[in-house]
Amino acid sequence: MTGRYRRLVAGMVTIAALGVGCGRQPDTSLHPDPPNIRYAPLRHPFHDATLYVDTNTATTRWQKAHGADWLDPITSRPQARWINSPRDLAGVPRMVTRAKDRGELPVFVAYYIPNRGCTDFKQGAPDAAAYDAYLRDLVDALGAVSSVIVLEPDAATADCYNAGRGKLLARAVKALTSAGHSVYLDAGHSRWRSPGEIATRLLQSGIADAEGFAVNVANRQTTTDSYRWGLELSDLVGDRDFIIDTSRNGSGPPPDDPGRDDEWCNPRRQALGAPPQITHRPHLAALLWIKAPGESDGKCGGEHTYLFSPTQASNLIAAARWLPQAERAAARSAS
């Protein structure tokens, strides 16, 4: 019990007295915002991570079958693995084990929300119970390896979004994060809904527990626009981090011409965007290739499939200005 101790107590009493004296003035500090939401601490899964390069994609299989070396710009780079139904779960444990062995970070896309296409429950899980089961199996398949999950592209953005879907998504976030994974809820892209509208939906969908959100998945908005839009949104959802899908945005969005529907579906003018990388810009965790480059958008633009299309892949490579001239030329001549 020394004088120093007593001085400390006296100082604290003084501060407390000052506090009481100023108590008549309203508190001007900014409380957590919104105050009733408690955000989980960020895990920063991409910090110092190496992205996993998937060797078992439709593109790699086609490359092997056809000896197409010109596809290397795509197949040698990290991509996300889509889990579009319980059938796709089978390959997950092998991929997770391989990623762990190599010390790399795997990225998955969960894409099985009920009424996925807003077409009267024809796509996705038949009901909420089936979706919950899918999630349980996904958690089991992922095992103890911490992964990154991009949760349900378009689910929160779609016209058929409602509070019930929000609850379902929030449950999914909870299930995956409590198993140790980092979840990025899909937020659409910069020319779809306003950040305010999406922020409200993401808050309903459990963004507070998630690591953040994903921007531009399967779309072609520029990285600059996506970043600006994402920053605004991040500010509205508790400064969560976000990732941008740059798989196909190298040429920016195709002109929005309502008379030609092929512009948005397998457009002729498109290019690989920036290669997947961990970034150090504020709130932007990583640029990723989430949509598989080369996968057809559907039966449009000369395509008759939703699967891998060498034409689309060669278009993407040939137009990517950041690639070496030789690689682009090889792709151009291959098609």
Added chain:
Amino acid sequence: MTDATLDLPDITENARAPSLRRQIRRGAQTWIARHLISLVILLALLALVGAVHGIGMSTFPGYVDDPGTYLSQAWSLQYEHRLSPYSYFYDHAPAGWIQIAAWSGLTNGFDRYDSAIAFGNECMLIAKLVSMALLFVLGRRLGFGRIAATGAALLFGLCPLELVYGRWTFLDNLVTPWLLLAFVLTYSPRRSIGAAVGAAMAFGMAALTKETALVLLPAFGWAVLQNLDRRNRPQVLVTSVFAGAFLMGLYPLFALLKGELLPGPGHNSLIGTAIWQLAGRAASGSVLDPDSATADQLHGWLQYDRWLLLLGLAAIPVALLVRRLRPVALVLIIQWLVMVRGGYVPFMHVINLLPWSALLVAGAVSTIAGNPTLVPPGWLRAASGAAHRARVGVAVLLTLGLVTVTTVSWAPRLRPMMTVTQEQPLHSATTWLADNVPRNKVIVVHDSIWTDLVHRYGFNPRPIMIYKLDSDPAVRDNLGRVDYLVVPDWYYRTGDAAQKYPTLVEARKHAVAVATFGAGTDRVQIYRVSDHWKPPT
């Protein structure tokens, strides 16, 4: 000796001319003795109506658009010596908020309550009680018996519709006492020049409080002419017309001195805004057209009470039979004609109908009863016993019916108005802002909480009133950023929100609700706008 002789005249003089104080005291004593019964009745009326009006006025009715504007202008006058915190654009003549500012200056009004609206409620309570007392006096001067005058005061004081609109801080509620005072002085039994000048100036104050009072000039003029006395007619006319015109002329003079009388580029003007008020505003249509906005408004009023308005209409023909009641009947006729005209009718226009309806209903029953001071002898006043008794019987039945109907209809409506306990959502929002938002954030607010945020909580830069956000070029040009939006949901829900409030609607697209108060269209959501969004320039 000399001392004694000097003292004597003093004593006699004292005996002849009593001291001023004693004179006043004696005068007051005789005045009170003469009016004792009326005074007792008035005190009881004031207590009753004051209680009904005052209990629950902070929680009912909900906040609406205009009161906050007038209170912010009163605040600006008291603390900044300006007519408005924004550039004054002659939307209304300023006497209304000058009176509010004067009362606040005398009593420190804005510091006595935790919200400006609550202080406005107090002002309205005072205006209501003064109006009711003047209505009683006017009834007496028109020739009503005490029962009829009390009836008029009660009809006005307890009508649920009047309670709703009388609690809101509207300029019309401040016009009512001045108009009633003008008529009270016009019907002064002495017919002195002083009373006439006072009447003209009271009418001038009514017009300066809200310029719409000018439409009643024919009715007021008729009342003045009816009460002229042959002995001082020219003097009364000249002095009262001069006094009234002088007082009202101050307003255009003020505009002229500011160089804002006539419209011109780059400045507001009295004439320019007047043209807009009269012709530019979207017409709400005639009340006779069932699809018009005016008809909708009437329907909205009738939901609170249908009796007083409709009985007032029914009383007009009876009142027109009586010479002394005709100018008062004309007041009500003009106020109804305003709604038939087809121009813009503000939703608080009902305030101008109610006191005169109450007066005419009481007057009509008195007329039917054959009150001798009201109805001159002749075919209107039956002299013979049987007819007289029949009329008195009808009047008694009418009175009983009136009492029954109003009691049955009004009591259940008044009760919830006095017992609502839910805090006003905008008031809760103000407290939330004070607790959670740094003072340097730019907040777009509903006008009803602007004064509190500036005066009580010291937000700096000052919040921006929503209706100024897109209408005041000075605000638009200096809008660097917007951090919070605090307006009731009805702003977003109106069909033309994107045209009327483009910046508000755009800002909300970049904002998220951080707190919510209340429910329905009155719900107030506090939106925080993203730091990364800037208003388009």
